[in-house]
Amino acid sequence: MFSNRKFNLLVPLFSILLGFLVGAIIMVVFGYSPIDGYTALWNGAFGNAYYTGETLRQSIPLALTGLSIAFAFRSGLFNIGAEGQVFVGWLAAVWFGITFDLPAVIHLPLSILVAALAGALWAFVPGLLKATRGVHEVVVTIMMNYIALHVSNHIIRAYLLESGSRTYRINESASLRSEFLTDFFSGSQIHWGFIVAIIGAFIMWFILEKTTYGYELRAVGFNPHAARYAGMSVKKNIIMAMLIAGGFAGIAGAMEGLGTFGAMHTHAGFSNLGFDGIAVALLGANTAIGSVLAALLFGALKVGSLSMPPVAGVPSELVEIVIAIIIFFVASSYIIRWAVLRFKKEEK
Amino acid sequence: MKNKLMLIFAVLLSAILVLSACGTEDEEPAEETDDETTEETTDETEEEAPDFSVAMVTDEGGVDDRSFNQSAWEGIQAFGEEHGLERGEGYDYAQSDDAADYMPNLNGLIQQEYDLIFGIGFELMDSVEQVAESNPDTNFALVDDVIEADNVASVTFAEEQGSFLAGVAAALKTESDEVGFVGGITSPLIKRFEVGFVAGVKSVNPDIDVRVEYAETFSDEQMGRSFANSMYSDGIDVIYHASGAVGNGIFTEARNRIENNPDDPVWVIGVDRDQYDEGQQGDHNVALTSMVKRVDVAVQEVSEMAMSGEFPGGEHLILGLEDDAISIADTNDEAYTDEIHEEVSDWEEQILNGDIVVPETDEELEDFIDSL
Known part of the structure; x- marks a missing residue:
């Protein structure tokens, strides 16, 4: 009675609901009002044009890192390295935006492309090691994260530093920001990146579902041995998958560099965009559309949580608990599956 | 089957609503009493602070x-x-x-x-x-x-003023006539700490050596440990740090040394707030003093200025010793003895009445040392 498709939709929905429910219980236990808390969360995410803009802005890079991880996952790879790919993409986009002065129609797409290439290059290393030497990509990507963090910090300090801890601003022609959008969302930092994210989701869907390439990638993901037996090159597909996944994460970095900040600052630690992307992909059941929707939810939770302490007095950490519980239930979808199957049995 | 799922869904939803409802019910009486008590106190002061946030x-x-x-x-x-x-x-x-x-x-x-x-x-x-x-x-x-x-x-x-006094304290405390400075990231801000400290040390005794190191990070504790290890091993016995969490590593190293060899004292001078608690090892404390930056002040x-309508818009306020925004902690009275305290107060007096202008940059420091 339950097709897999339906199940893929049900599990995340139940998980979200349970997440909010447990969040409410925790609020009650600690003497806060869940209604006030969630109202503040909602108003802080969609209450007016400004907050809606901020929510969208926060969702853009999350959607792209989500796509990155989902894409790799469909090919049987676990791309923990989105975090590092975000950093190199961000740096590459900002560097290209500062250094060159071109007409916007060329400059902007090229900046994004450069970021994608940088991210792809960063993902190429673990892809190559996995394909040729069988080194597990999780280990390599985690190491690449640290390399990206510290190398980008060094490059910013040594070559691109304007003042304090920030690079020069990118040229206007490479910027994704626009007066129109900023005014429309009453001064928020929203930028045209949401179109990039939607195009990204479309590209992922198209590659995976409509091309031979995508078919091979998915086949490798399902069963590499069977794929090899069927005459597909597992090595080539692993490298391809990592390249494309890295490209998505690199573009996520470009969104921060060309959109939100218009520059890059040195980071003391990780931005968490890549790590949150894992949760986004998981909640989105590793599909393109799912990742975009999950990114919207996470963006809303993150931006909305900023309003919870000042408006309702509820600590913003509570939202992190809600997010953690949602992820927990998605990850343990087995429990939900089991519960549903039990009901099914009883009915018989 | 479908009905059962709908049922679960409905139960979950109603559970949320019920929980939310009792949450607010619990909350309201508490809030009311809160309001009452605070209202009484606010009533008196309301005239003073009519409308400011x-x-x-x-x-x-x-x-x-x-x-x-x-x-x-x-x-x-x-x-x-x-x-x-x-x-x-x-x-x-x-x-x-x-x-x-x-x-x-x-x-x-x-x-x-x-x-x-x-x-x-x-x-x-x-x-x-x-x-x-x-x-x-x-x-x-x-x-x-x-x-x-x-x-x-x-x-x-005016971090250089507090750092100057830290330097005075270090110069008075050192027995090997060698002291050290560990900075976070090279920047004009941290430079002021370094220059002030060196000036303070040299003012007391120009023959004391000051070794200066930069960690180029504010967060790597391990870095602080290795700097402290090399400095203490070379005979330096007082280290002043302006390096955020890197300083925690310096404190760790100093505490370990005191534990292993109580007869060979080493000291750390803390920064930003009184880091006395960081220095406690058994019944000994390695935190000689701290250069306290009173952000709260x-x-x-x-x-206060803004409330009284004198908001210093467009101005650049530099707060220092005279505003009580910079001070030297005297919590560790075993190490930070009365003699040191008196001497430091002496120098503080001289800064306050303008006899000493503490340098802020390398060039100013050179002139300062030449004039000693």
């Missing part, structure tokens, strides 16, 4: 960082209590988890119509500059960096 945005450290942000928040709380303001209306803070939160946090506070909004830390410079431009009717203040705008007050500290002072 102040809030702050933290940097990535968060409000409980046991340092900079926490100190600022304590200042705002003290200000709020003094004038009978209520948290959430009269004063509040917004916490930033990363740099992307600065703008939403600032704008959120602007929408709640706070009269004065603080940005804590130089990381917020860009964001404060932007919101100040688009909200000319709101007053802003930035701590630790300078913005030139009519509705922004910039507050920095600064925040309170600017708030």
Whole structure:
């Protein structure tokens, strides 16, 4: 009675609901009002044009890192390295935006492309090691994260530093920001990146579902041995998958560099965009559309949580608990599956 | 089957509603009593503080960082209590988890119509500059960096003065005539700590060697340990640090050395706040003293000015010893003896009455040492 498709939709929905429910219980236990808390969360995410803009802005890079991880996952790879790919993409986009002065129609797409290439290059290393030497990509990507963090910090300090801890601003022609959008969302930092994210989701869907390439990638993901037996090159597909996944994460970095900040600052630690992307992909059941929707939810939770302490007095950490519980239930979808199957049995 | 699922769904939903409802019921009586008690106190003070509110945005450290942000928040709380303001209306803070939160946090506070909004830390410079431009009717203040705008007050500290006194204390304490300085990231800000410290040491005894090292990070404790290890091994017995969490590693190394070899004393001078607690090892404490930067005093002072209608917009306030915004901790009275205390007070006097102008840059330091 339950097709897999339906199940893929049900599990995340139940998980979200349970997440909010447990969040409410925790609020009650600690003497806060869940209604006030969630109202503040909602108003802080969609209450007016400004907050809606901020929510969208926060969702853009999350959607792209989500796509990155989902894409790799469909090919049987676990791309923990989105975090590092975000950093190199961000740096590459900002560097290209500062250094060159071109007409916007060329400059902007090229900046994004450069970021994608940088991210792809960063993902190429673990892809190559996995394909040729069988080194597990999780280990390599985690190491690449640290390399990206510290190398980008060094490059910013040594070559691109304007003042304090920030690079020069990118040229206007490479910027994704626009007066129109900023005014429309009453001064928020929203930028045209949401179109990039939607195009990204479309590209992922198209590659995976409509091309031979995508078919091979998915086949490798399902069963590499069977794929090899069927005459597909597992090595080539692993490298391809990592390249494309890295490209998505690199573009996520470009969104921060060309959109939100218009520059890059040195980071003391990780931005968490890549790590949150894992949760986004998981909640989105590793599909393109799912990742975009999950990114919207996470963006809303993150931006909305900023309003919870000042408006309702509820600590913003509570939202992190809600997010953690949602992820927990998605990850343990087995429990939900089991519960549903039990009901099914009883009915018989 | 479908019905059963719908049933679960409905139960979950109603559970949320019920829980939410009892949450508010529990809350209301508590709030009422709260209001009553605070109303009484506010009634008296209301005339003094008719209509003023102040809030702050933290940097990535968060409000409980046991340092900079926490100190600022304590200042705002003290200000709020003094004038009978209520948290959430009269004063509040917004916490930033990363740099992307600065703008939403600032704008959120602007929408709640706070009269004065603080940005804590130089990381917020860009964001404060932007919101100040688009909200000319709101007053802003930035701590630790300078913005030139009519509705922004910039507050920095005369760290070189406190570091000078730390240098005096180090020079008096050292037995090997070798002391060390560990800085965070090379920058004009940390330079002021270094130069002030060196000037203080040389003022007491020009023959004392000062070894200067930079970690180029504020967060790597391991780095602090290895610096401290090499310095202490080379005979240096007092280290002054201005390096954030790197300093925790220096404290760890000093505590280990004291534990293994109690007869060979080593010392650390803390920074930003009184780091006495970091130095405790058994019944011995390696924290000689700390150069205390009173962000809370600064925040309170600017708030007072703004409330009385004398907001120092467009001005750059440099707070130092004379404002009680910079001081030297005397918590560790076993190590920081009365003689040291008296001598340090002596030098402090000379800075206050202008006999000594503490250098801030390398060039000024050279001239200063030549003039000794």
